[in-house]
Amino acid sequence: MRVPPGQTAMRAIKxxxxxxxxxxxxLFGFGIHYVPHPWASDTKEFISLWVxxxxxxxxxxxxxxxxxxxxxxxxxxQSGWGYSVFFFIxxxxxxxxxxxxxxxxxxxxxxxxxxxxxxxxxxxxxxGATMFSLLGFFIPSAAVRTxxxxxxxxxxxxITAAVVxxxxxxxxxxxxxxxxxxxxxxxxxxxxxxxxxxxxxVSLGVxxxxxxLIFGLERSYLGGGE
Amino acid sequence: MQVRWTDPRLVFPLxxxxxxxxxxxxxxxxxxxxxxxxxxxxxxxxxPKGSAVMLAVDYDPQAKAELVPMTTAVLRHCLRKxxxxxxxxxxxxxxxxxxxxxxxxxxxxxxxxxxxxxxxVYLGYKPGDMAQVITNMGENLPNTFRQDxxxxxxxxxxxxxxxxxxxxxxxxxxxxxxxxPETWVQFGGDKYSVPMAVGCTAVMGPDMYVRxxxxxINGLIAGLRGAADYxxxxxRPELGVAGMFAQSIIxxxxxxxxxxxxxxxxxxxxRRARExxxxx
Amino acid sequence: xxxxSRTDLVIAAVCAAVLVAAxxxxxxxxxxxxxxxxxxxxxxxxxxxxxxxMTAAIFSFLYKDNPFFRAAENLFVGLGLGxxxxxxxxxxxxxDVYDVLIAPAFDPAVSVQRSDLILLIPVxxxxxxxxxxxxxxGWVSRYPMAFLVGYSAGFSIQPAIHSNILKHVQATxxxxxxxxxxxxxxxxxxLLLAATAYFASRGGWPALVLKTVSLSLAGCYVLVRAxxxxxxxxxxxxxxxxxxxxILMLGVFSVLCYFIFSLEHKGALGAVSxxxxxxxxxxxxxxxxxxxxxxxxxxxxxxxxxxxxWLHLL
Numbered sequence: 082m083r084v085p086p087g088q089t090a091m092r093a094i095k096x097x098x099x100x101x102x103x104x105x106x107x108l109f110g111f112g113i114h115y116v117p118h119p120w121a122s123d124t125k126e127f128i129s130l131w132v133x134x135x136x137x138x139x140x141x142x143x144x145x146x147x148x149x150x151x152x153x154x155x156x157x158x159q160s161g162w163g164y165s166v167f168f169f170i171x172x173x174x175x176x177x178x179x180x181x182x183x184x185x186x187x188x189x190x191x192x193x194x195x196x197x198x199x200x201x202x203x204x205x206x207x208x209g210a211t212m213f214s215l216l217g218f219f220i221p222s223a224a225v226r227t228x229x230x231x232x233x234x235x236x237x238x239x240i241t242a243a244v245v246x247x248x249x250x251x252x253x254x255x256x257x258x259x260x261x262x263x264x265x266x267x268x269x270x271x272x273x274x275x276x277x278x279x280x281x282x283v284s285l286g287v288x289x290x291x292x293x294l295i296f297g298l299e300r301s302y303l304g305g306g307e
Numbered sequence: 308m309q310v311r312w313t314d315p316r317l318v319f320p321l322x323x324x325x326x327x328x329x330x331x332x333x334x335x336x337x338x339x340x341x342x343x344x345x346x347x348x349x350x351x352x353x354x355p356k357g358s359a360v361m362l363a364v365d366y367d368p369q370a371k372a373e374l375v376p377m378t379t380a381v382l383r384h385c386l387r388k389x390x391x392x393x394x395x396x397x398x399x400x401x402x403x404x405x406x407x408x409x410x411x412x413x414x415x416x417x418x419x420x421x422x423x424x425x426x427x428v429y430l431g432y433k434p435g436d437m438a439q440v441i442t443n444m445g446e447n448l449p450n451t452f453r454q455d456x457x458x459x460x461x462x463x464x465x466x467x468x469x470x471x472x473x474x475x476x477x478x479x480x481x482x483x484x485x486x487x488p489e490t491w492v493q494f495g496g497d498k499y500s501v502p503m504a505v506g507c508t509a510v511m512g513p514d515m516y517v518r519x520x521x522x523x524i525n526g527l528i529a530g531l532r533g534a535a536d537y538x539x540x541x542x543r544p545e546l547g548v549a550g551m552f553a554q555s556i557i558x559x560x561x562x563x564x565x566x567x568x569x570x571x572x573x574x575x576x577x578r579r580a581r582e583x584x585x586x587x
Numbered sequence: 588x589x590x591x592s593r594t595d596l597v598i599a600a601v602c603a604a605v606l607v608a609a610x611x612x613x614x615x616x617x618x619x620x621x622x623x624x625x626x627x628x629x630x631x632x633x634x635x636x637x638x639x640x641m642t643a644a645i646f647s648f649l650y651k652d653n654p655f656f657r658a659a660e661n662l663f664v665g666l667g668l669g670x671x672x673x674x675x676x677x678x679x680x681x682x683d684v685y686d687v688l689i690a691p692a693f694d695p696a697v698s699v700q701r702s703d704l705i706l707l708i709p710v711x712x713x714x715x716x717x718x719x720x721x722x723x724x725g726w727v728s729r730y731p732m733a734f735l736v737g738y739s740a741g742f743s744i745q746p747a748i749h750s751n752i753l754k755h756v757q758a759t760x761x762x763x764x765x766x767x768x769x770x771x772x773x774x775x776x777x778l779l780l781a782a783t784a785y786f787a788s789r790g791g792w793p794a795l796v797l798k799t800v801s802l803s804l805a806g807c808y809v810l811v812r813a814x815x816x817x818x819x820x821x822x823x824x825x826x827x828x829x830x831x832x833x834i835l836m837l838g839v840f841s842v843l844c845y846f847i848f849s850l851e852h853k854g855a856l857g858a859v860s861x862x863x864x865x866x867x868x869x870x871x872x873x874x875x876x877x878x879x880x881x882x883x884x885x886x887x888x889x890x891x892x893x894x895x896x897w898l899h900l901l
Contacts, residue, residue, distance in 0.1 A: 099729040103737030110741030126446040131709040133435030138713025171665025179673035190458035207638035209368030211645040217886025241872025251336035252555035262813030274838025275870035284751035291740035372888030399674040493746035509881035521758035531884040
């Protein structure tokens with residue numbers, strides 16, 4: 082059965098040409114590292130600027146996604162929709178004060194030390210610092226309940242953790258002069274060995290994925306649809 | 308209602324009480340700086356007057372506890388040595404925090420004579436793929452940041468007279484809460500042969516030792532302990548040193564609780580094994 | 588259930604009352620910022636009180652998930668998006684796009700440079716990328732995405748090979764000059780390891796003896812290596828540096844062997860993989876230790892704020 086010419090042309094425009102572009106620019110991006118001519122340096126700067134501008138504008142998609150999520154919750158009156166109102170309060174506070182810009186508005190340079198900075202220090206910095214500090218309670222609680230020396234490997238993990246935790250604080254230095262040295266050796270030798278091996282494996286995977294992206298075997302970045 | 312000794316409702320107040328006690332009744336402890344931190348300090352100490360140092364302030368308020376003390380200490384050291392400091396960030400939510408640190412240190416009495424644009428500058432944030440931004444900086448730094456954070460044009464600034472790209476930077480320090488050091492090392496340090504060091508949260512410390520031993524970075528300041536070490540080297544103990552006693556107490560407390568838990572676990576296991584033998 | 592809700596309400600009311608009473612007491616005592624004429628310095632005071640309220644709301648999660656925590660959490664997400672939007676505008680869109688291409692239309696004194704007109708192309712591509720949200724025209728966004736993803740993927744291959752693979756392989760296999768005695772020790776250790784691996788699978792007293800000897804020797808090695816007096820003995824320090832390099836090489840190799848899942852872990856591969864597991868467990872223990880340090884630092888900072896900046900007890 083023959084495919085109508087229009088459909089083939091549309092498929093080429095929607096899929097084939099973007100894949101070809103990815104291949105071309107991928108090979109170009111790889112090859113430009115090996116060109117010593119000054120032209121390569123200028124071109125890298127030029128294309129990097131384009132990538133930055135496109136990426137900087139495309140970032141708006143992320144903001145749209147978050148706003149769309151919370152708007153949907155409020156519109157459909159989903160469970161907990163009231164909390165989404167707080168999201169918009171926070172967004173309006175920061176974005177509103179920033180764009181109002183102490184009466185200079187957003188088309189002028191940002192005012193220093195204005196209402197925006199005040200709210201940033203009063204609300205955002207405090208809340209941000211507190212969010213992750215909750216883990217400071219949960220980690221000891223979890224460690225006490227779950228860290229059990231059930232096997233040789235688990236015992237080794239516990240002993241290493243104890244040596245590192247004591248070796249890293251001044252109290253450990255006061256308890257024994259060996260603890261800081263042991264902690265340092267653990268970080269420099271066995272820890273480095275394991276993490277290096279993991280990094281080598283991960284890097285090989287990243288390179289393989291990059292090649293798959295360039296040669297069109299990995300197409301998830303194109304989004305859904307035909 | 309049965310409450311076991313490992314119940315979070317008991318552990319949480321215990322943790323809080325330990326920290327409050329340690330902060331209210333601190334005990335001064337001798338701090339011997341770690342070798343990795345001494346390496347950063349020594350390198351900056353040996354830089355000639357007027358050398359250009361780039362501080363990438365790549366974190367947001369969530370990591371300020373560990374990274375603000377070390378940023379402040381390093382910035383003080385650089386300004387004390389009359390080095391030129393160029394600050395910037397890849398974390399949008401930390402942009403204002405970086406500016407506030409630069410402003411606060413520059414306003415200290417001993418640094419009042421330092422001029423923004425000549426002795427230091429905070430360039431702010433640039434979006435986009437980090438690798439591309441670093442590459443841009445590696446080719447043309449003032450062009451990448453046409454204005455600083457306070458919207459002053461960078462092309463006319465005296466600090467950029469002989470610093471046209473990353474290649475002209477004498478030392479690069481990435482103070483990071485995320486994986487920005489990986490990109491800085493690949494596209495900055497290794498590519499443009501810029502000597503660099505990393506200051507990071509303690510979570511990232513074990514990973515950064517890999518870069519340290521491979522000599523991709525020549526020093527490492529990890530966590531609050533690293534910040535405390537740097538403050539001791541600068542002979543200006545502040546937030547880093549202030550938190551060390553509380554850190555010590557909480558570490559010891561966690562180890563004791565885990566050991567007690569394991570002793571109880573092993574005793575229970577042995578008792579059950581004996582009961583099993585008796586019945587079996 | 589009704590009892591539980593009543594208990595929660597009582598606890599919330601008590602906490603709020605304690606917060607209000609504490610702040611009132613701090614005002615009365617003169618600890619919170621006050622101006623010279625005796626009137627509270629409201630801007631400075633509100634910064635501290637807002638921080639305390641948000642901290643209390645977040646910490647209330649330790650009791651249980653509650654509306655105060657959820658409200659603070661969502662407020663924080665909104666604040667974060669607002670901050671990011673602001674930074675994107677003032678640090679990028681305004682200086683690099685608006686001031687260059689659009690502002691000249693409103694300011695006759697400034698004109699668009701011809702060399703800057705080329706920026707219209709990436710701006711156009713960026714706007715095309717925004718069409719991703721459209722069901723009918725989402726395919727248009729594939730062009731800028733193909734350019735972005737393709738170029739970034741190709742551009743990152745060479746640095747990844749150089750910085751993440753070659754440099755680390757080089758750092759792993761670098762030879763360290765060693766005294767012949769250290770090489771003898773390496774040989775004997777290799778024999779011991781091989782014997783332990785051989786007998787471990789068979790069990791019995793030889794396995795127990797060899798495992799005990801291996802562990803004891805490893806412990807002694809770490810003790811001597813960690814000794815504060817070791818740097819004072821250069822010959823020994825140099826020998827241990829060389830031995831460390833060999834242990835590092837062995838560790839990298841054994842962990843890489845562990846991650847080969849396409850072959851069954853038995854025989855020699857199985858023995859080396861088990862050694863890899865030992866290195867991995869040590870590494871995880873170190874990571875846990877550092878993670879504890881990191882999280883506790885954040886908590887200490889919050890308590891320093893509460894006890895110092897709010898209650899002025901520090």
